[in-house]
Structures are given as C-alpha cells and as structure tokens.
Amino acid sequence: GITVGWKNDGYDCPAGGTPTMRMQHCNRIGCRLETLFAGTWGTVCSRGFGKDNAKLLCKAMGFKEGGRPVLNFGGGQSMPPRIWLKNVKCSAGGAHGDVGDCEHTRWGDVAGCHHGNDVGLCCFGDAQGKQGRRVGISNWETCPEAGDEHLRLRDCGYKTCRVEVKHDGEWGSVCDRGFTTKTAKTVCKSL
Known part of the structure; x- marks a missing residue:
C-alpha cells in the first residue's frame, strides 16, 4: 500500500499518551510532553532533547510514523507543578516505551530549567499502533521488595x-x- 505522511496543515497536533506519559495542551505547533513520577505529573526540559527522542516517544504512544520535537514549547494551561527530567537521550536500540526509560539526569535534577524550556512533541498520523509502557521506576519513596523462587x-x-x-x-x-x-x-x- 501507499503510505502518506501526515502534515500539519492548520490542524492541531494529535494528543496521545500512556499511563505514565502524555501529551497535553496541543495546538498547531505541538503538545506539551508530561511524565508521571511519584504520583505527580511533570514536564520534560528541552535541554539535550533531540529529534530521535521525539520519533521514538511518539512511536511509544502508538504513532507509527513518529514525530518531531518542539523545543522550548513551554507555557500553556494547567501547568504541572514539577519539571521531572532533562538531558533525555533515547536510543533506537533501547526498549523505550516511556520517556522515563530513556537515559536522563536523576528524576527532579533539573537545575537551570524552567517551564519555558518544556519540550513539546508533534506526532504524525493517528495513534493506532501498540503503546509502550514504563519498565523503570515510577516512584522514589522506596523501591519495592520483590522476588521469585531464585x-x-x-x-x-x-x-x-x-x-x-x-x-x-x-x-x-x-x-x-x-x-x-x-x-x-x-x-x-x-x-
């Protein structure tokens, strides 16, 4: 079949998300990327955020065609109280079903970032693909004890x-x- 690339011709970028990652307050430029950690939604700083990250994270939210980053997207309505991550680097070889599983600074270690630096995404197409899920931690209060027989x-x-x-x-x-x-x-x- 023929694949037609999605183009933003005056329409808002599509919203999407997973249980721990979402795109909020979408417009023609992009949507603010937010991540859930320790029960609180927060944003991601644009510092160190590249085009490959956007492509992989859009795919993780079910957008098979990927997407593009919108650096310093910032602002918007209903701003989350926290900025959780900066220097995010997702690698194509990694299993990145969530921004929290990409390489990044320690959760909440975002010195020099403010909400004007929040990253946005504009994902292409419709969210019809398989969604990813976070493999890594989602809370820092205590790590859960777990185990099996070995x-x-x-x-x-x-x-x-x-x-x-x-x-x-x-x-x-x-x-x-x-x-x-x-x-x-x-x-x-x-x-």
Missing part, C-alpha cells in the same frame, strides 16, 4: 535494593562488579 530484592530504600540469588538452597547478595544499568533492567523485567 531471585529477589531486599533491604530496599530510597533508590536501591540489594539483589539476591538463591544457590544450593541459600540466598546470597550479587556483587556489583560488572553490574550495569542494562543488567538492572533485565533483573527488574524478570521480576
């Missing part, structure tokens, strides 16, 4: 838990040498 998280605190594995009927801690973010995501997915 792997578990214990002594959870503000941002971390100790990973334990069961070997020969006994539980033991996993050494952090060589333990990467990718390893951590794999552990979390398996739980």
Whole structure:
C-alpha cells in the first residue's frame, strides 16, 4: 500500500499518551510532553532533547510514523507543578516505551530549567499502533521488595535494593562488579 505522511496543515497536533506519559495542551505547533513520577505529573526540559527522542516517544504512544520535537514549547494551561527530567537521550536500540526509560539526569535534577524550556512533541498520523509502557521506576519513596523462587530484592530504600540469588538452597547478595544499568533492567523485567 501507499503510505502518506501526515502534515500539519492548520490542524492541531494529535494528543496521545500512556499511563505514565502524555501529551497535553496541543495546538498547531505541538503538545506539551508530561511524565508521571511519584504520583505527580511533570514536564520534560528541552535541554539535550533531540529529534530521535521525539520519533521514538511518539512511536511509544502508538504513532507509527513518529514525530518531531518542539523545543522550548513551554507555557500553556494547567501547568504541572514539577519539571521531572532533562538531558533525555533515547536510543533506537533501547526498549523505550516511556520517556522515563530513556537515559536522563536523576528524576527532579533539573537545575537551570524552567517551564519555558518544556519540550513539546508533534506526532504524525493517528495513534493506532501498540503503546509502550514504563519498565523503570515510577516512584522514589522506596523501591519495592520483590522476588521469585531464585531471585529477589531486599533491604530496599530510597533508590536501591540489594539483589539476591538463591544457590544450593541459600540466598546470597550479587556483587556489583560488572553490574550495569542494562543488567538492572533485565533483573527488574524478570521480576
């Protein structure tokens, strides 16, 4: 079949979202990107936000044709109280079903950003594709203890838990040498 690219010819950019990521207050230029963390919606700073991020995040919200970023979109109605992220970098090889799963500064560490710097997106087409979901954390108060018969998280605190594995009927801690973010995501997915 023939694919026709979506163009913004005087129409508002389409809204969309997932349970932890949404586009709000859309107009012909774009929609403000917001993310949910610790039970509070907040925005994403334009600093470090590139065109590949917009393409991948629009696809994560079901827009198969991707989209484009609108830097310093800012302002708008019903401004969320927080700016959650800056220096967001999503990689094509990553499993980015949500802006919170892309590489970024620590949640809430947004020095030098203000709501005028909020990033917007203008996604192309209709949201008909499969939506992504956040794999990483959505709260910082305490990490949840979890586990199964061979792997578990214990002594959870503000941002971390100790990973334990069961070997020969006994539980033991996993050494952090060589333990990467990718390893951590794999552990979390398996739980």
